[in-house]
Amino acid sequence: MTDAHPRPSDSLAADTGMGAVTLAVADLDRMIAYYRDGVGLDLLAQQGDRAELGRGGAAALVLEQRRELRHASPSQAGLYHTAFLFPDQSDLAASVYSVATRYGGSFNGSSDHLVSKALYFDDPEGNGVELYWDRPRAEWQWDGSRVRMGTVFLDPNRFLQENLTEQGATTGVQGDAGVGHVHLKVGDIATARAFYVDTVGFEVTAAFGDSALFVSAGGYHHHLGMNTWHSAGAGTRTPALGLGEVSIAVPTVEDLGALRERLTARGVQQRDTGAGLSFEDPWANTVRVAVAAAS
Helix, strand or coil: CCCCCCCHHHCCCCCCEEEEEEEEECCHHHHHHHHHHHHCCEEEEEECCEEEEEECCEEEEEEEECCCCCCCCCCCCEEEEEEEECCCHHHHHHHHHHHHHHCHHHEEEEEECCCEEEEEEECCCCCEEEEEEECCHHHCCEECCEECCCCEECCHHHHHHHHCCHHHHHHCCCCCCEEEEEEEECCCHHHHHHHHCCCCCCEEEEEECCCEEEEECCCCCCCEEEECCCCCCCCCCCCCCEEEEEEEEECCHHHHHHHHHHHHHCCCCEEECCCEEEEECCCCCEEEEEECCCC
16 A cells, blocks of 8 residues: 655655657658758757757757657647747747758747747647746745646747847847656546656646646756646557657665665566666656766
8 A cells, every 4th residue: 555645755856857869750851851950950960760969968858760650640649749948038949940940830929828928839740749938946936845836828929029139139049948847648647647647756746636746856847747638548659750869867776775665565567778767657758867977
């Protein structure tokens, strides 16, 4: 019998963060162009049907061409969006401007979430993309262990007017960017909570009934979001284009070992990747956990 909520010793370390997201894609060249020329990631490596993109030399996105796969039904579990975090509003504006001018039809909304400002797109194969900037943590408001997040209209044109620099408009993103969080489509929230909170060790930061759950480590607003908005009742995923893998970075080998023990105690099968652990959530979304590279 497990606790309804994880004890502190069952929680992920405070310095836990997100690593690269892997996507299975149909057209590798087209997808590289979107994330490089639109979003502003650098092409770090490409070999055969696999490419790595990121900023500052660190991979944030891995694209793997899978010609044999087809698109999944929108109601299937999987990726809702990958959220790329920009440390400065000027670089966020540069990325948004670049995507909007090169891929105008991919924009699908923008919001001020109180903790962040976010603009949303769909890549050429329909994968959700969030480009966002965090307000300073000192400005976040909490009700106990729950962070106050909202959905307030953010005028994208005004955002660009206030934050896009001449350099950003002409040469694009200048600073670093990485995966700040990942939002998943799941079949039900209770099962998601039991897995990602009670087993993996994230802590709940926001919950919206049986439709959405947000969890994090170390008091971040959320590292993972999960919703049933289009996927309520979804079962195990079948192989399809879209999400290939979500990766999580823990600070130490000891943190990885503690997670391995929790997964084993709860009967979650794992694979040793040589650099960490790989396992599947209840919907067969693959999660890989490794020790963060030293800075």
